[in-house]
Amino acid sequence: MAGVRISGLHKHFAGVHAVRGIDLDIPDGEFTVLVGPSGCGKSTLLRTIAGLEDADAGTIEIGEQVVNAVRPRDRDVAMVFQDYALYPHMTVFGNISLSLRARGRPKAEIEARVRRVADLLGIVNLLGRYPRQLSGGQRQRVAIGRAIVRNPRVFLFDEPLSNLDAQLRDEMRSEIKRLHQDIATTMIYVTHDQIEAMTLADRIVLMRDGWIEQEGAPLDLYEQPATMFVAGFLGSPQMNFLRGRLLCSGEGAVVRFGEGETALALPPARRRPNMGDGAEVIVGLRPEHARRAAGTEPTPGAARIEATIELLQPTGSRSYATFRLAGQPVLAELQAHDVSRPGERIPIDLDLRRAAIFDPQSGKAL
Amino acid sequence: MAEAATRLLRGRPSAAVPRILCIGLFVIFVLVPLYWMVITSIKPTSDYLAIPPVWFPAEPTIVHYTAALFSYRGLDGLINSLVIASASTVLSTVLGTLMAYSMARFNTGGEHLAFWVLSQRFLPPVATALPLFLMFRSWHLYDTHVGLIIVYTVMTLPLSVWMMYAYFRQLPRSLEDAALVDGLSRWQALWMVAVPLAVPGIVAAAVFVFVAVWTEFFFALVLTSRHAFTLPTVFRAFLGFQGAQYGEACALATTSLVPSIVLGILVQRHLVRGLTLGALRG
Numbered sequence: 001m002a003g004v005r006i007s008g009l010h011k012h013f014a015g016v017h018a019v020r021g022i023d024l025d026i027p028d029g030e031f032t033v034l035v036g037p038s039g040c041g042k043s044t045l046l047r048t049i050a051g052l053e054d055a056d057a058g059t060i061e062i063g064e065q066v067v068n069a070v071r072p073r074d075r076d077v078a079m080v081f082q083d084y085a086l087y088p089h090m091t092v093f094g095n096i097s098l099s100l101r102a103r104g105r106p107k108a109e110i111e112a113r114v115r116r117v118a119d120l121l122g123i124v125n126l127l128g129r130y131p132r133q134l135s136g137g138q139r140q141r142v143a144i145g146r147a148i149v150r151n152p153r154v155f156l157f158d159e160p161l162s163n164l165d166a167q168l169r170d171e172m173r174s175e176i177k178r179l180h181q182d183i184a185t186t187m188i189y190v191t192h193d194q195i196e197a198m199t200l201a202d203r204i205v206l207m208r209d210g211w212i213e214q215e216g217a218p219l220d221l222y223e224q225p226a227t228m229f230v231a232g233f234l235g236s237p238q239m240n241f242l243r244g245r246l247l248c249s250g251e252g253a254v255v256r257f258g259e260g261e262t263a264l265a266l267p268p269a270r271r272r273p274n275m276g277d278g279a280e281v282i283v284g285l286r287p288e289h290a291r292r293a294a295g296t297e298p299t300p301g302a303a304r305i306e307a308t309i310e311l312l313q314p315t316g317s318r319s320y321a322t323f324r325l326a327g328q329p330v331l332a333e334l335q336a337h338d339v340s341r342p343g344e345r346i347p348i349d350l351d352l353r354r355a356a357i358f359d360p361q362s363g364k365a366l
Numbered sequence: 367m368a369e370a371a372t373r374l375l376r377g378r379p380s381a382a383v384p385r386i387l388c389i390g391l392f393v394i395f396v397l398v399p400l401y402w403m404v405i406t407s408i409k410p411t412s413d414y415l416a417i418p419p420v421w422f423p424a425e426p427t428i429v430h431y432t433a434a435l436f437s438y439r440g441l442d443g444l445i446n447s448l449v450i451a452s453a454s455t456v457l458s459t460v461l462g463t464l465m466a467y468s469m470a471r472f473n474t475g476g477e478h479l480a481f482w483v484l485s486q487r488f489l490p491p492v493a494t495a496l497p498l499f500l501m502f503r504s505w506h507l508y509d510t511h512v513g514l515i516i517v518y519t520v521m522t523l524p525l526s527v528w529m530m531y532a533y534f535r536q537l538p539r540s541l542e543d544a545a546l547v548d549g550l551s552r553w554q555a556l557w558m559v560a561v562p563l564a565v566p567g568i569v570a571a572a573v574f575v576f577v578a579v580w581t582e583f584f585f586a587l588v589l590t591s592r593h594a595f596t597l598p599t600v601f602r603a604f605l606g607f608q609g610a611q612y613g614e615a616c617a618l619a620t621t622s623l624v625p626s627i628v629l630g631i632l633v634q635r636h637l638v639r640g641l642t643l644g645a646l647r648g
Contacts, residue, residue, distance in 0.1 A: 047543075050543075050547055051546075051547075052543050052546065052547070071546075071551075072546045072547045073546060073547065073548070073549040073550065073551070077547065078547065078548075079543075079544065079547045081540045081543070081544060082540075083538060083540055085538065085540035085541050085543065085544035087541060087544075087545075087559055088563065089562045089563060098545070098548050098549075098550075098558075099548035099549045102548060102549040102550050102554065103549050146544075146548070150548075150549075
């Protein structure tokens, strides 16, 4: 096992600056997820760690060893690819054992290690088959088995679940999580799916346009996003963003929306020294922080409004209701039977203690 | 058979008639000349141009085969052709595969090299025949197997490169990436992963090269004489002022088909896949 440290990494592709001065420290045994939209540089970063791409500047260390000039096969990393990359002309046994055969391991050892891994992944009965005879989930298990059998220092996953259907993706996600708990090896996982990132990661590294937008524990990024981009990327449905103006008076502050017809009091705990009186702000509020009001008084820190539901999207266990706040659409996550039909007018509590306040110019959290 | 007939007749029966007619005409167009060639090779001389045509001789003979192969040295030409075509095919395919891999994976030579390679085929053979003749004479390569192998390898390299270039481009890079991470060197990744997957393309390229070399006449005529002459050059001996030796010519032509037919049977499974795989995956 080994940690990975990246310092000042740059990578260009045909004039595109794909990775811009990344600094990242991944401790030994951590499950780190690189997440971001397509083209943000996460796969390029992963391939550079693997040695499949050369860095233009900066250093990559795996277990205290600088590996920039080290060939992929000597970095002791294993990689699981998006399209599985199983060798079609080899059986499952051949696929899993190739790395051991390339290193000249004895036949008996190869046999034992392959069978142990196959047993772990439940694919012993598939060892004699060819990849074309396997289902998507089976192929992915073989790909993972090929990585595990080598006992590498670091596992690299390049969007391994993106080719699977939703149900299989859920199953494999749990298996990968369980695998990490069992073998506790450093894992670096690339995905564009924020749900995968939230459920798998010990730490999320959210990338955008070649640099790191924010990194930290999943809940930290979710509850305290550093920018609007982070806030909008994590969480499904997406966070609501409401334009308003901050008005301060003494210890109190309100955010006025639209032409002033709606003003919501900002809890004292949400005030920051850098929030100026009269400043334009964007209030970020997650759908689950807009609930149907209960009781005669709003909960502490919450602002109560009357809302006419325009659109209702029931999902079974809950309903997503859209209403307008000073003309701006807001999506609220309600209980399944809180609203029976569009057009209904109900009281809603907006929990502003959980709101994020952003500067509209920079997009950064205040 | 029944299933094939059913497929042919799928849809309205009246639509099948033009289809059957076209296919039948094409089959006749291809097979009748072949039949006539084979049957002429065993006809007595008097039946060559008989009216009405003799579709099967009353007294078939193999005398034309013995004359073509031994008296006219057709057997020597056949052996020379086999040696030269085989060697050229192996060299052209191996070098073409390596070059195509380099171009496809490492963009060697940039975007212009691929077209430059293909452009070598635009050059008319007659433009290089005389310079090659003079060069080969001074290098002692005239009328040698090695000399013709060199010429045919260079001549067919663009064909090999282009076929394999297209093939390697459609092979997923991730397979070789996986091999490199798994512990293979670049050469091992090529040999153990890329080449086995490229076998259909290699076979298709090899067949095209073999046929091109097997039937090549011009350079063989200019660059050989009594020792390294190939099969196509033997045929000119059958056309003289006294007339044409139809029987011997057809006998040798029939014999020359055998290697091509054997090759086709051996590689047909790979050939279809190699010719169509790139097209299917775009």
